[in-house]
Amino acid sequence: MLKYILYRTMVMIPTLVLASIVIFTIIQLPPGDYVETYIGELIASGESVDLQRVEYLREEYGLNQPMWQRYLLWITNFVQGDFGYSFEYQRPVSEVIGNRMFLTILVSFFTIILTWAIAFPIGIYSATHQYSWGDYGLTFVGLLGLATPNFLLALLMMYLAQSIFGISIGGLMDDEFVGQPMSWDKFISVLQHLIVPTIVIGTAGTAAMIRRIRANLLDELQKQYVTTARAKGVPPFRALVKYPLRMSMNFFVADIGSLLPSIISGAEIVAIVLSLQTTGPLLIAALQSQDMYLAGSFLMFLATLTVIGVLLSDIALGYLDPRIRLAGGANK
Numbered sequence: 592m593l594k595y596i597l598y599r600t601m602v603m604i605p606t607l608v609l610a611s612i613v614i615f616t617i618i619q620l621p622p623g624d625y626v627e628t629y630i631g632e633l634i635a636s637g638e639s640v641d642l643q644r645v646e647y648l649r650e651e652y653g654l655n656q657p658m659w660q661r662y663l664l665w666i667t668n669f670v671q672g673d674f675g676y677s678f679e680y681q682r683p684v685s686e687v688i689g690n691r692m693f694l695t696i697l698v699s700f701f702t703i704i705l706t707w708a709i710a711f712p713i714g715i716y717s718a719t720h721q722y723s724w725g726d727y728g729l730t731f732v733g734l735l736g737l738a739t740p741n742f743l744l745a746l747l748m749m750y751l752a753q754s755i756f757g758i759s760i761g762g763l764m765d766d767e768f769v770g771q772p773m774s775w776d777k778f779i780s781v782l783q784h785l786i787v788p789t790i791v792i793g794t795a796g797t798a799a800m801i802r803r804i805r806a807n808l809l810d811e812l813q814k815q816y817v818t819t820a821r822a823k824g825v826p827p828f829r830a831l832v833k834y835p836l837r838m839s840m841n842f843f844v845a846d847i848g849s850l851l852p853s854i855i856s857g858a859e860i861v862a863i864v865l866s867l868q869t870t871g872p873l874l875i876a877a878l879q880s881q882d883m884y885l886a887g888s889f890l891m892f893l894a895t896l897t898v899i900g901v902l903l904s905d906i907a908l909g910y911l912d913p914r915i916r917l918a919g920g921a922n923k
Contacts, residue, residue, distance in 0.1 A: 714804025
């Protein structure tokens with residue numbers, strides 16, 4: 592196991608280097624740069640453009656250097672913990688992202704807990720009561736949740752809240768707490784505003800997980816070792832939990848690779864619809880304004896979490912299912 596972990600850790604290095612090159616290249620592909628976008632905004636608003644100011648900005652941000660030099664400077668600073676400077680916000684990237692990271696993790700945490708708390712009991716019930724009225728009803732609800740886009744559900748809930756109750760459910764806190772340091776009152780306000788985004792973001796994920804748990808558990812329940820356990824008189828609940836349920840969790844553990852980056856990605860479209868102060872809208876705005884250090888550092892952070900998550904999921908799968916050998920090959 593230790594040899595495998597060391598090997599995978601060494602493989603992560605060239606993988607992340609290649610990912611950083613791809614990320615930086617894609618960010619540079621659109622024509623122009625942040626300064627040209629900034630000039631376009633000035634012209635559109637009717638303001639004059641100071642050419643000396645433009646040259647100063649290009650020199651200050653290193654935009655007049657070749658792309659390979661900008662890449663080397665960016666990736667070297669990134670490894671050292673310096674994620675660059677945001678052109679749009681005129682602040683270090685770490686400060687811009689850090690202000691929204693806590694709220695993003697909070698939303699994702701409650702969404703994941705809600706998803707697991709609902710999906711596991713329903714998925715297990717549907718698999719153990721196949722073709723019952725309860726299974727048909729839950730299957731219909733699950734398919735309905737999969738077919739409904741999250742942003743559409745968010746718009747619908749906002750409309751109903753405004754038209755019926757006369758309240759706005761957008762944002763993650765009351766307006767009086769926006770831009771204020773964290774306090775107990777602000778934390779309570781955030782918790783109150785978490786209900787709607789948690790339900791909206793978790794709907795599709797819950798429906799998908801229910802279907803996957805049901806399908807995987809049904810596959811395990813039809814195998815011979817389950818029939819043997821029942822024939823030996825093993826109690827039904829123990830026979831379910833100890834063997835088939837454990838084996839059907841492989842997909843759940845494998846999802847760790849995508850779970851880590853999703854925690855900080857912030858469900859971008861839903862966050863925009865609900866005006867959530869998370870990292871999702873921040874990333875989209877950075878891509879639109881060509882704020883390359885903010886967008887590049889954030890995407891690189893997501894790539895790093897993805898690689899780490901895949902490693903953790905592979906190790907966990909090896910411990911969960913004895914049939915999986917991480918080193919490969921066959922025992923002789």
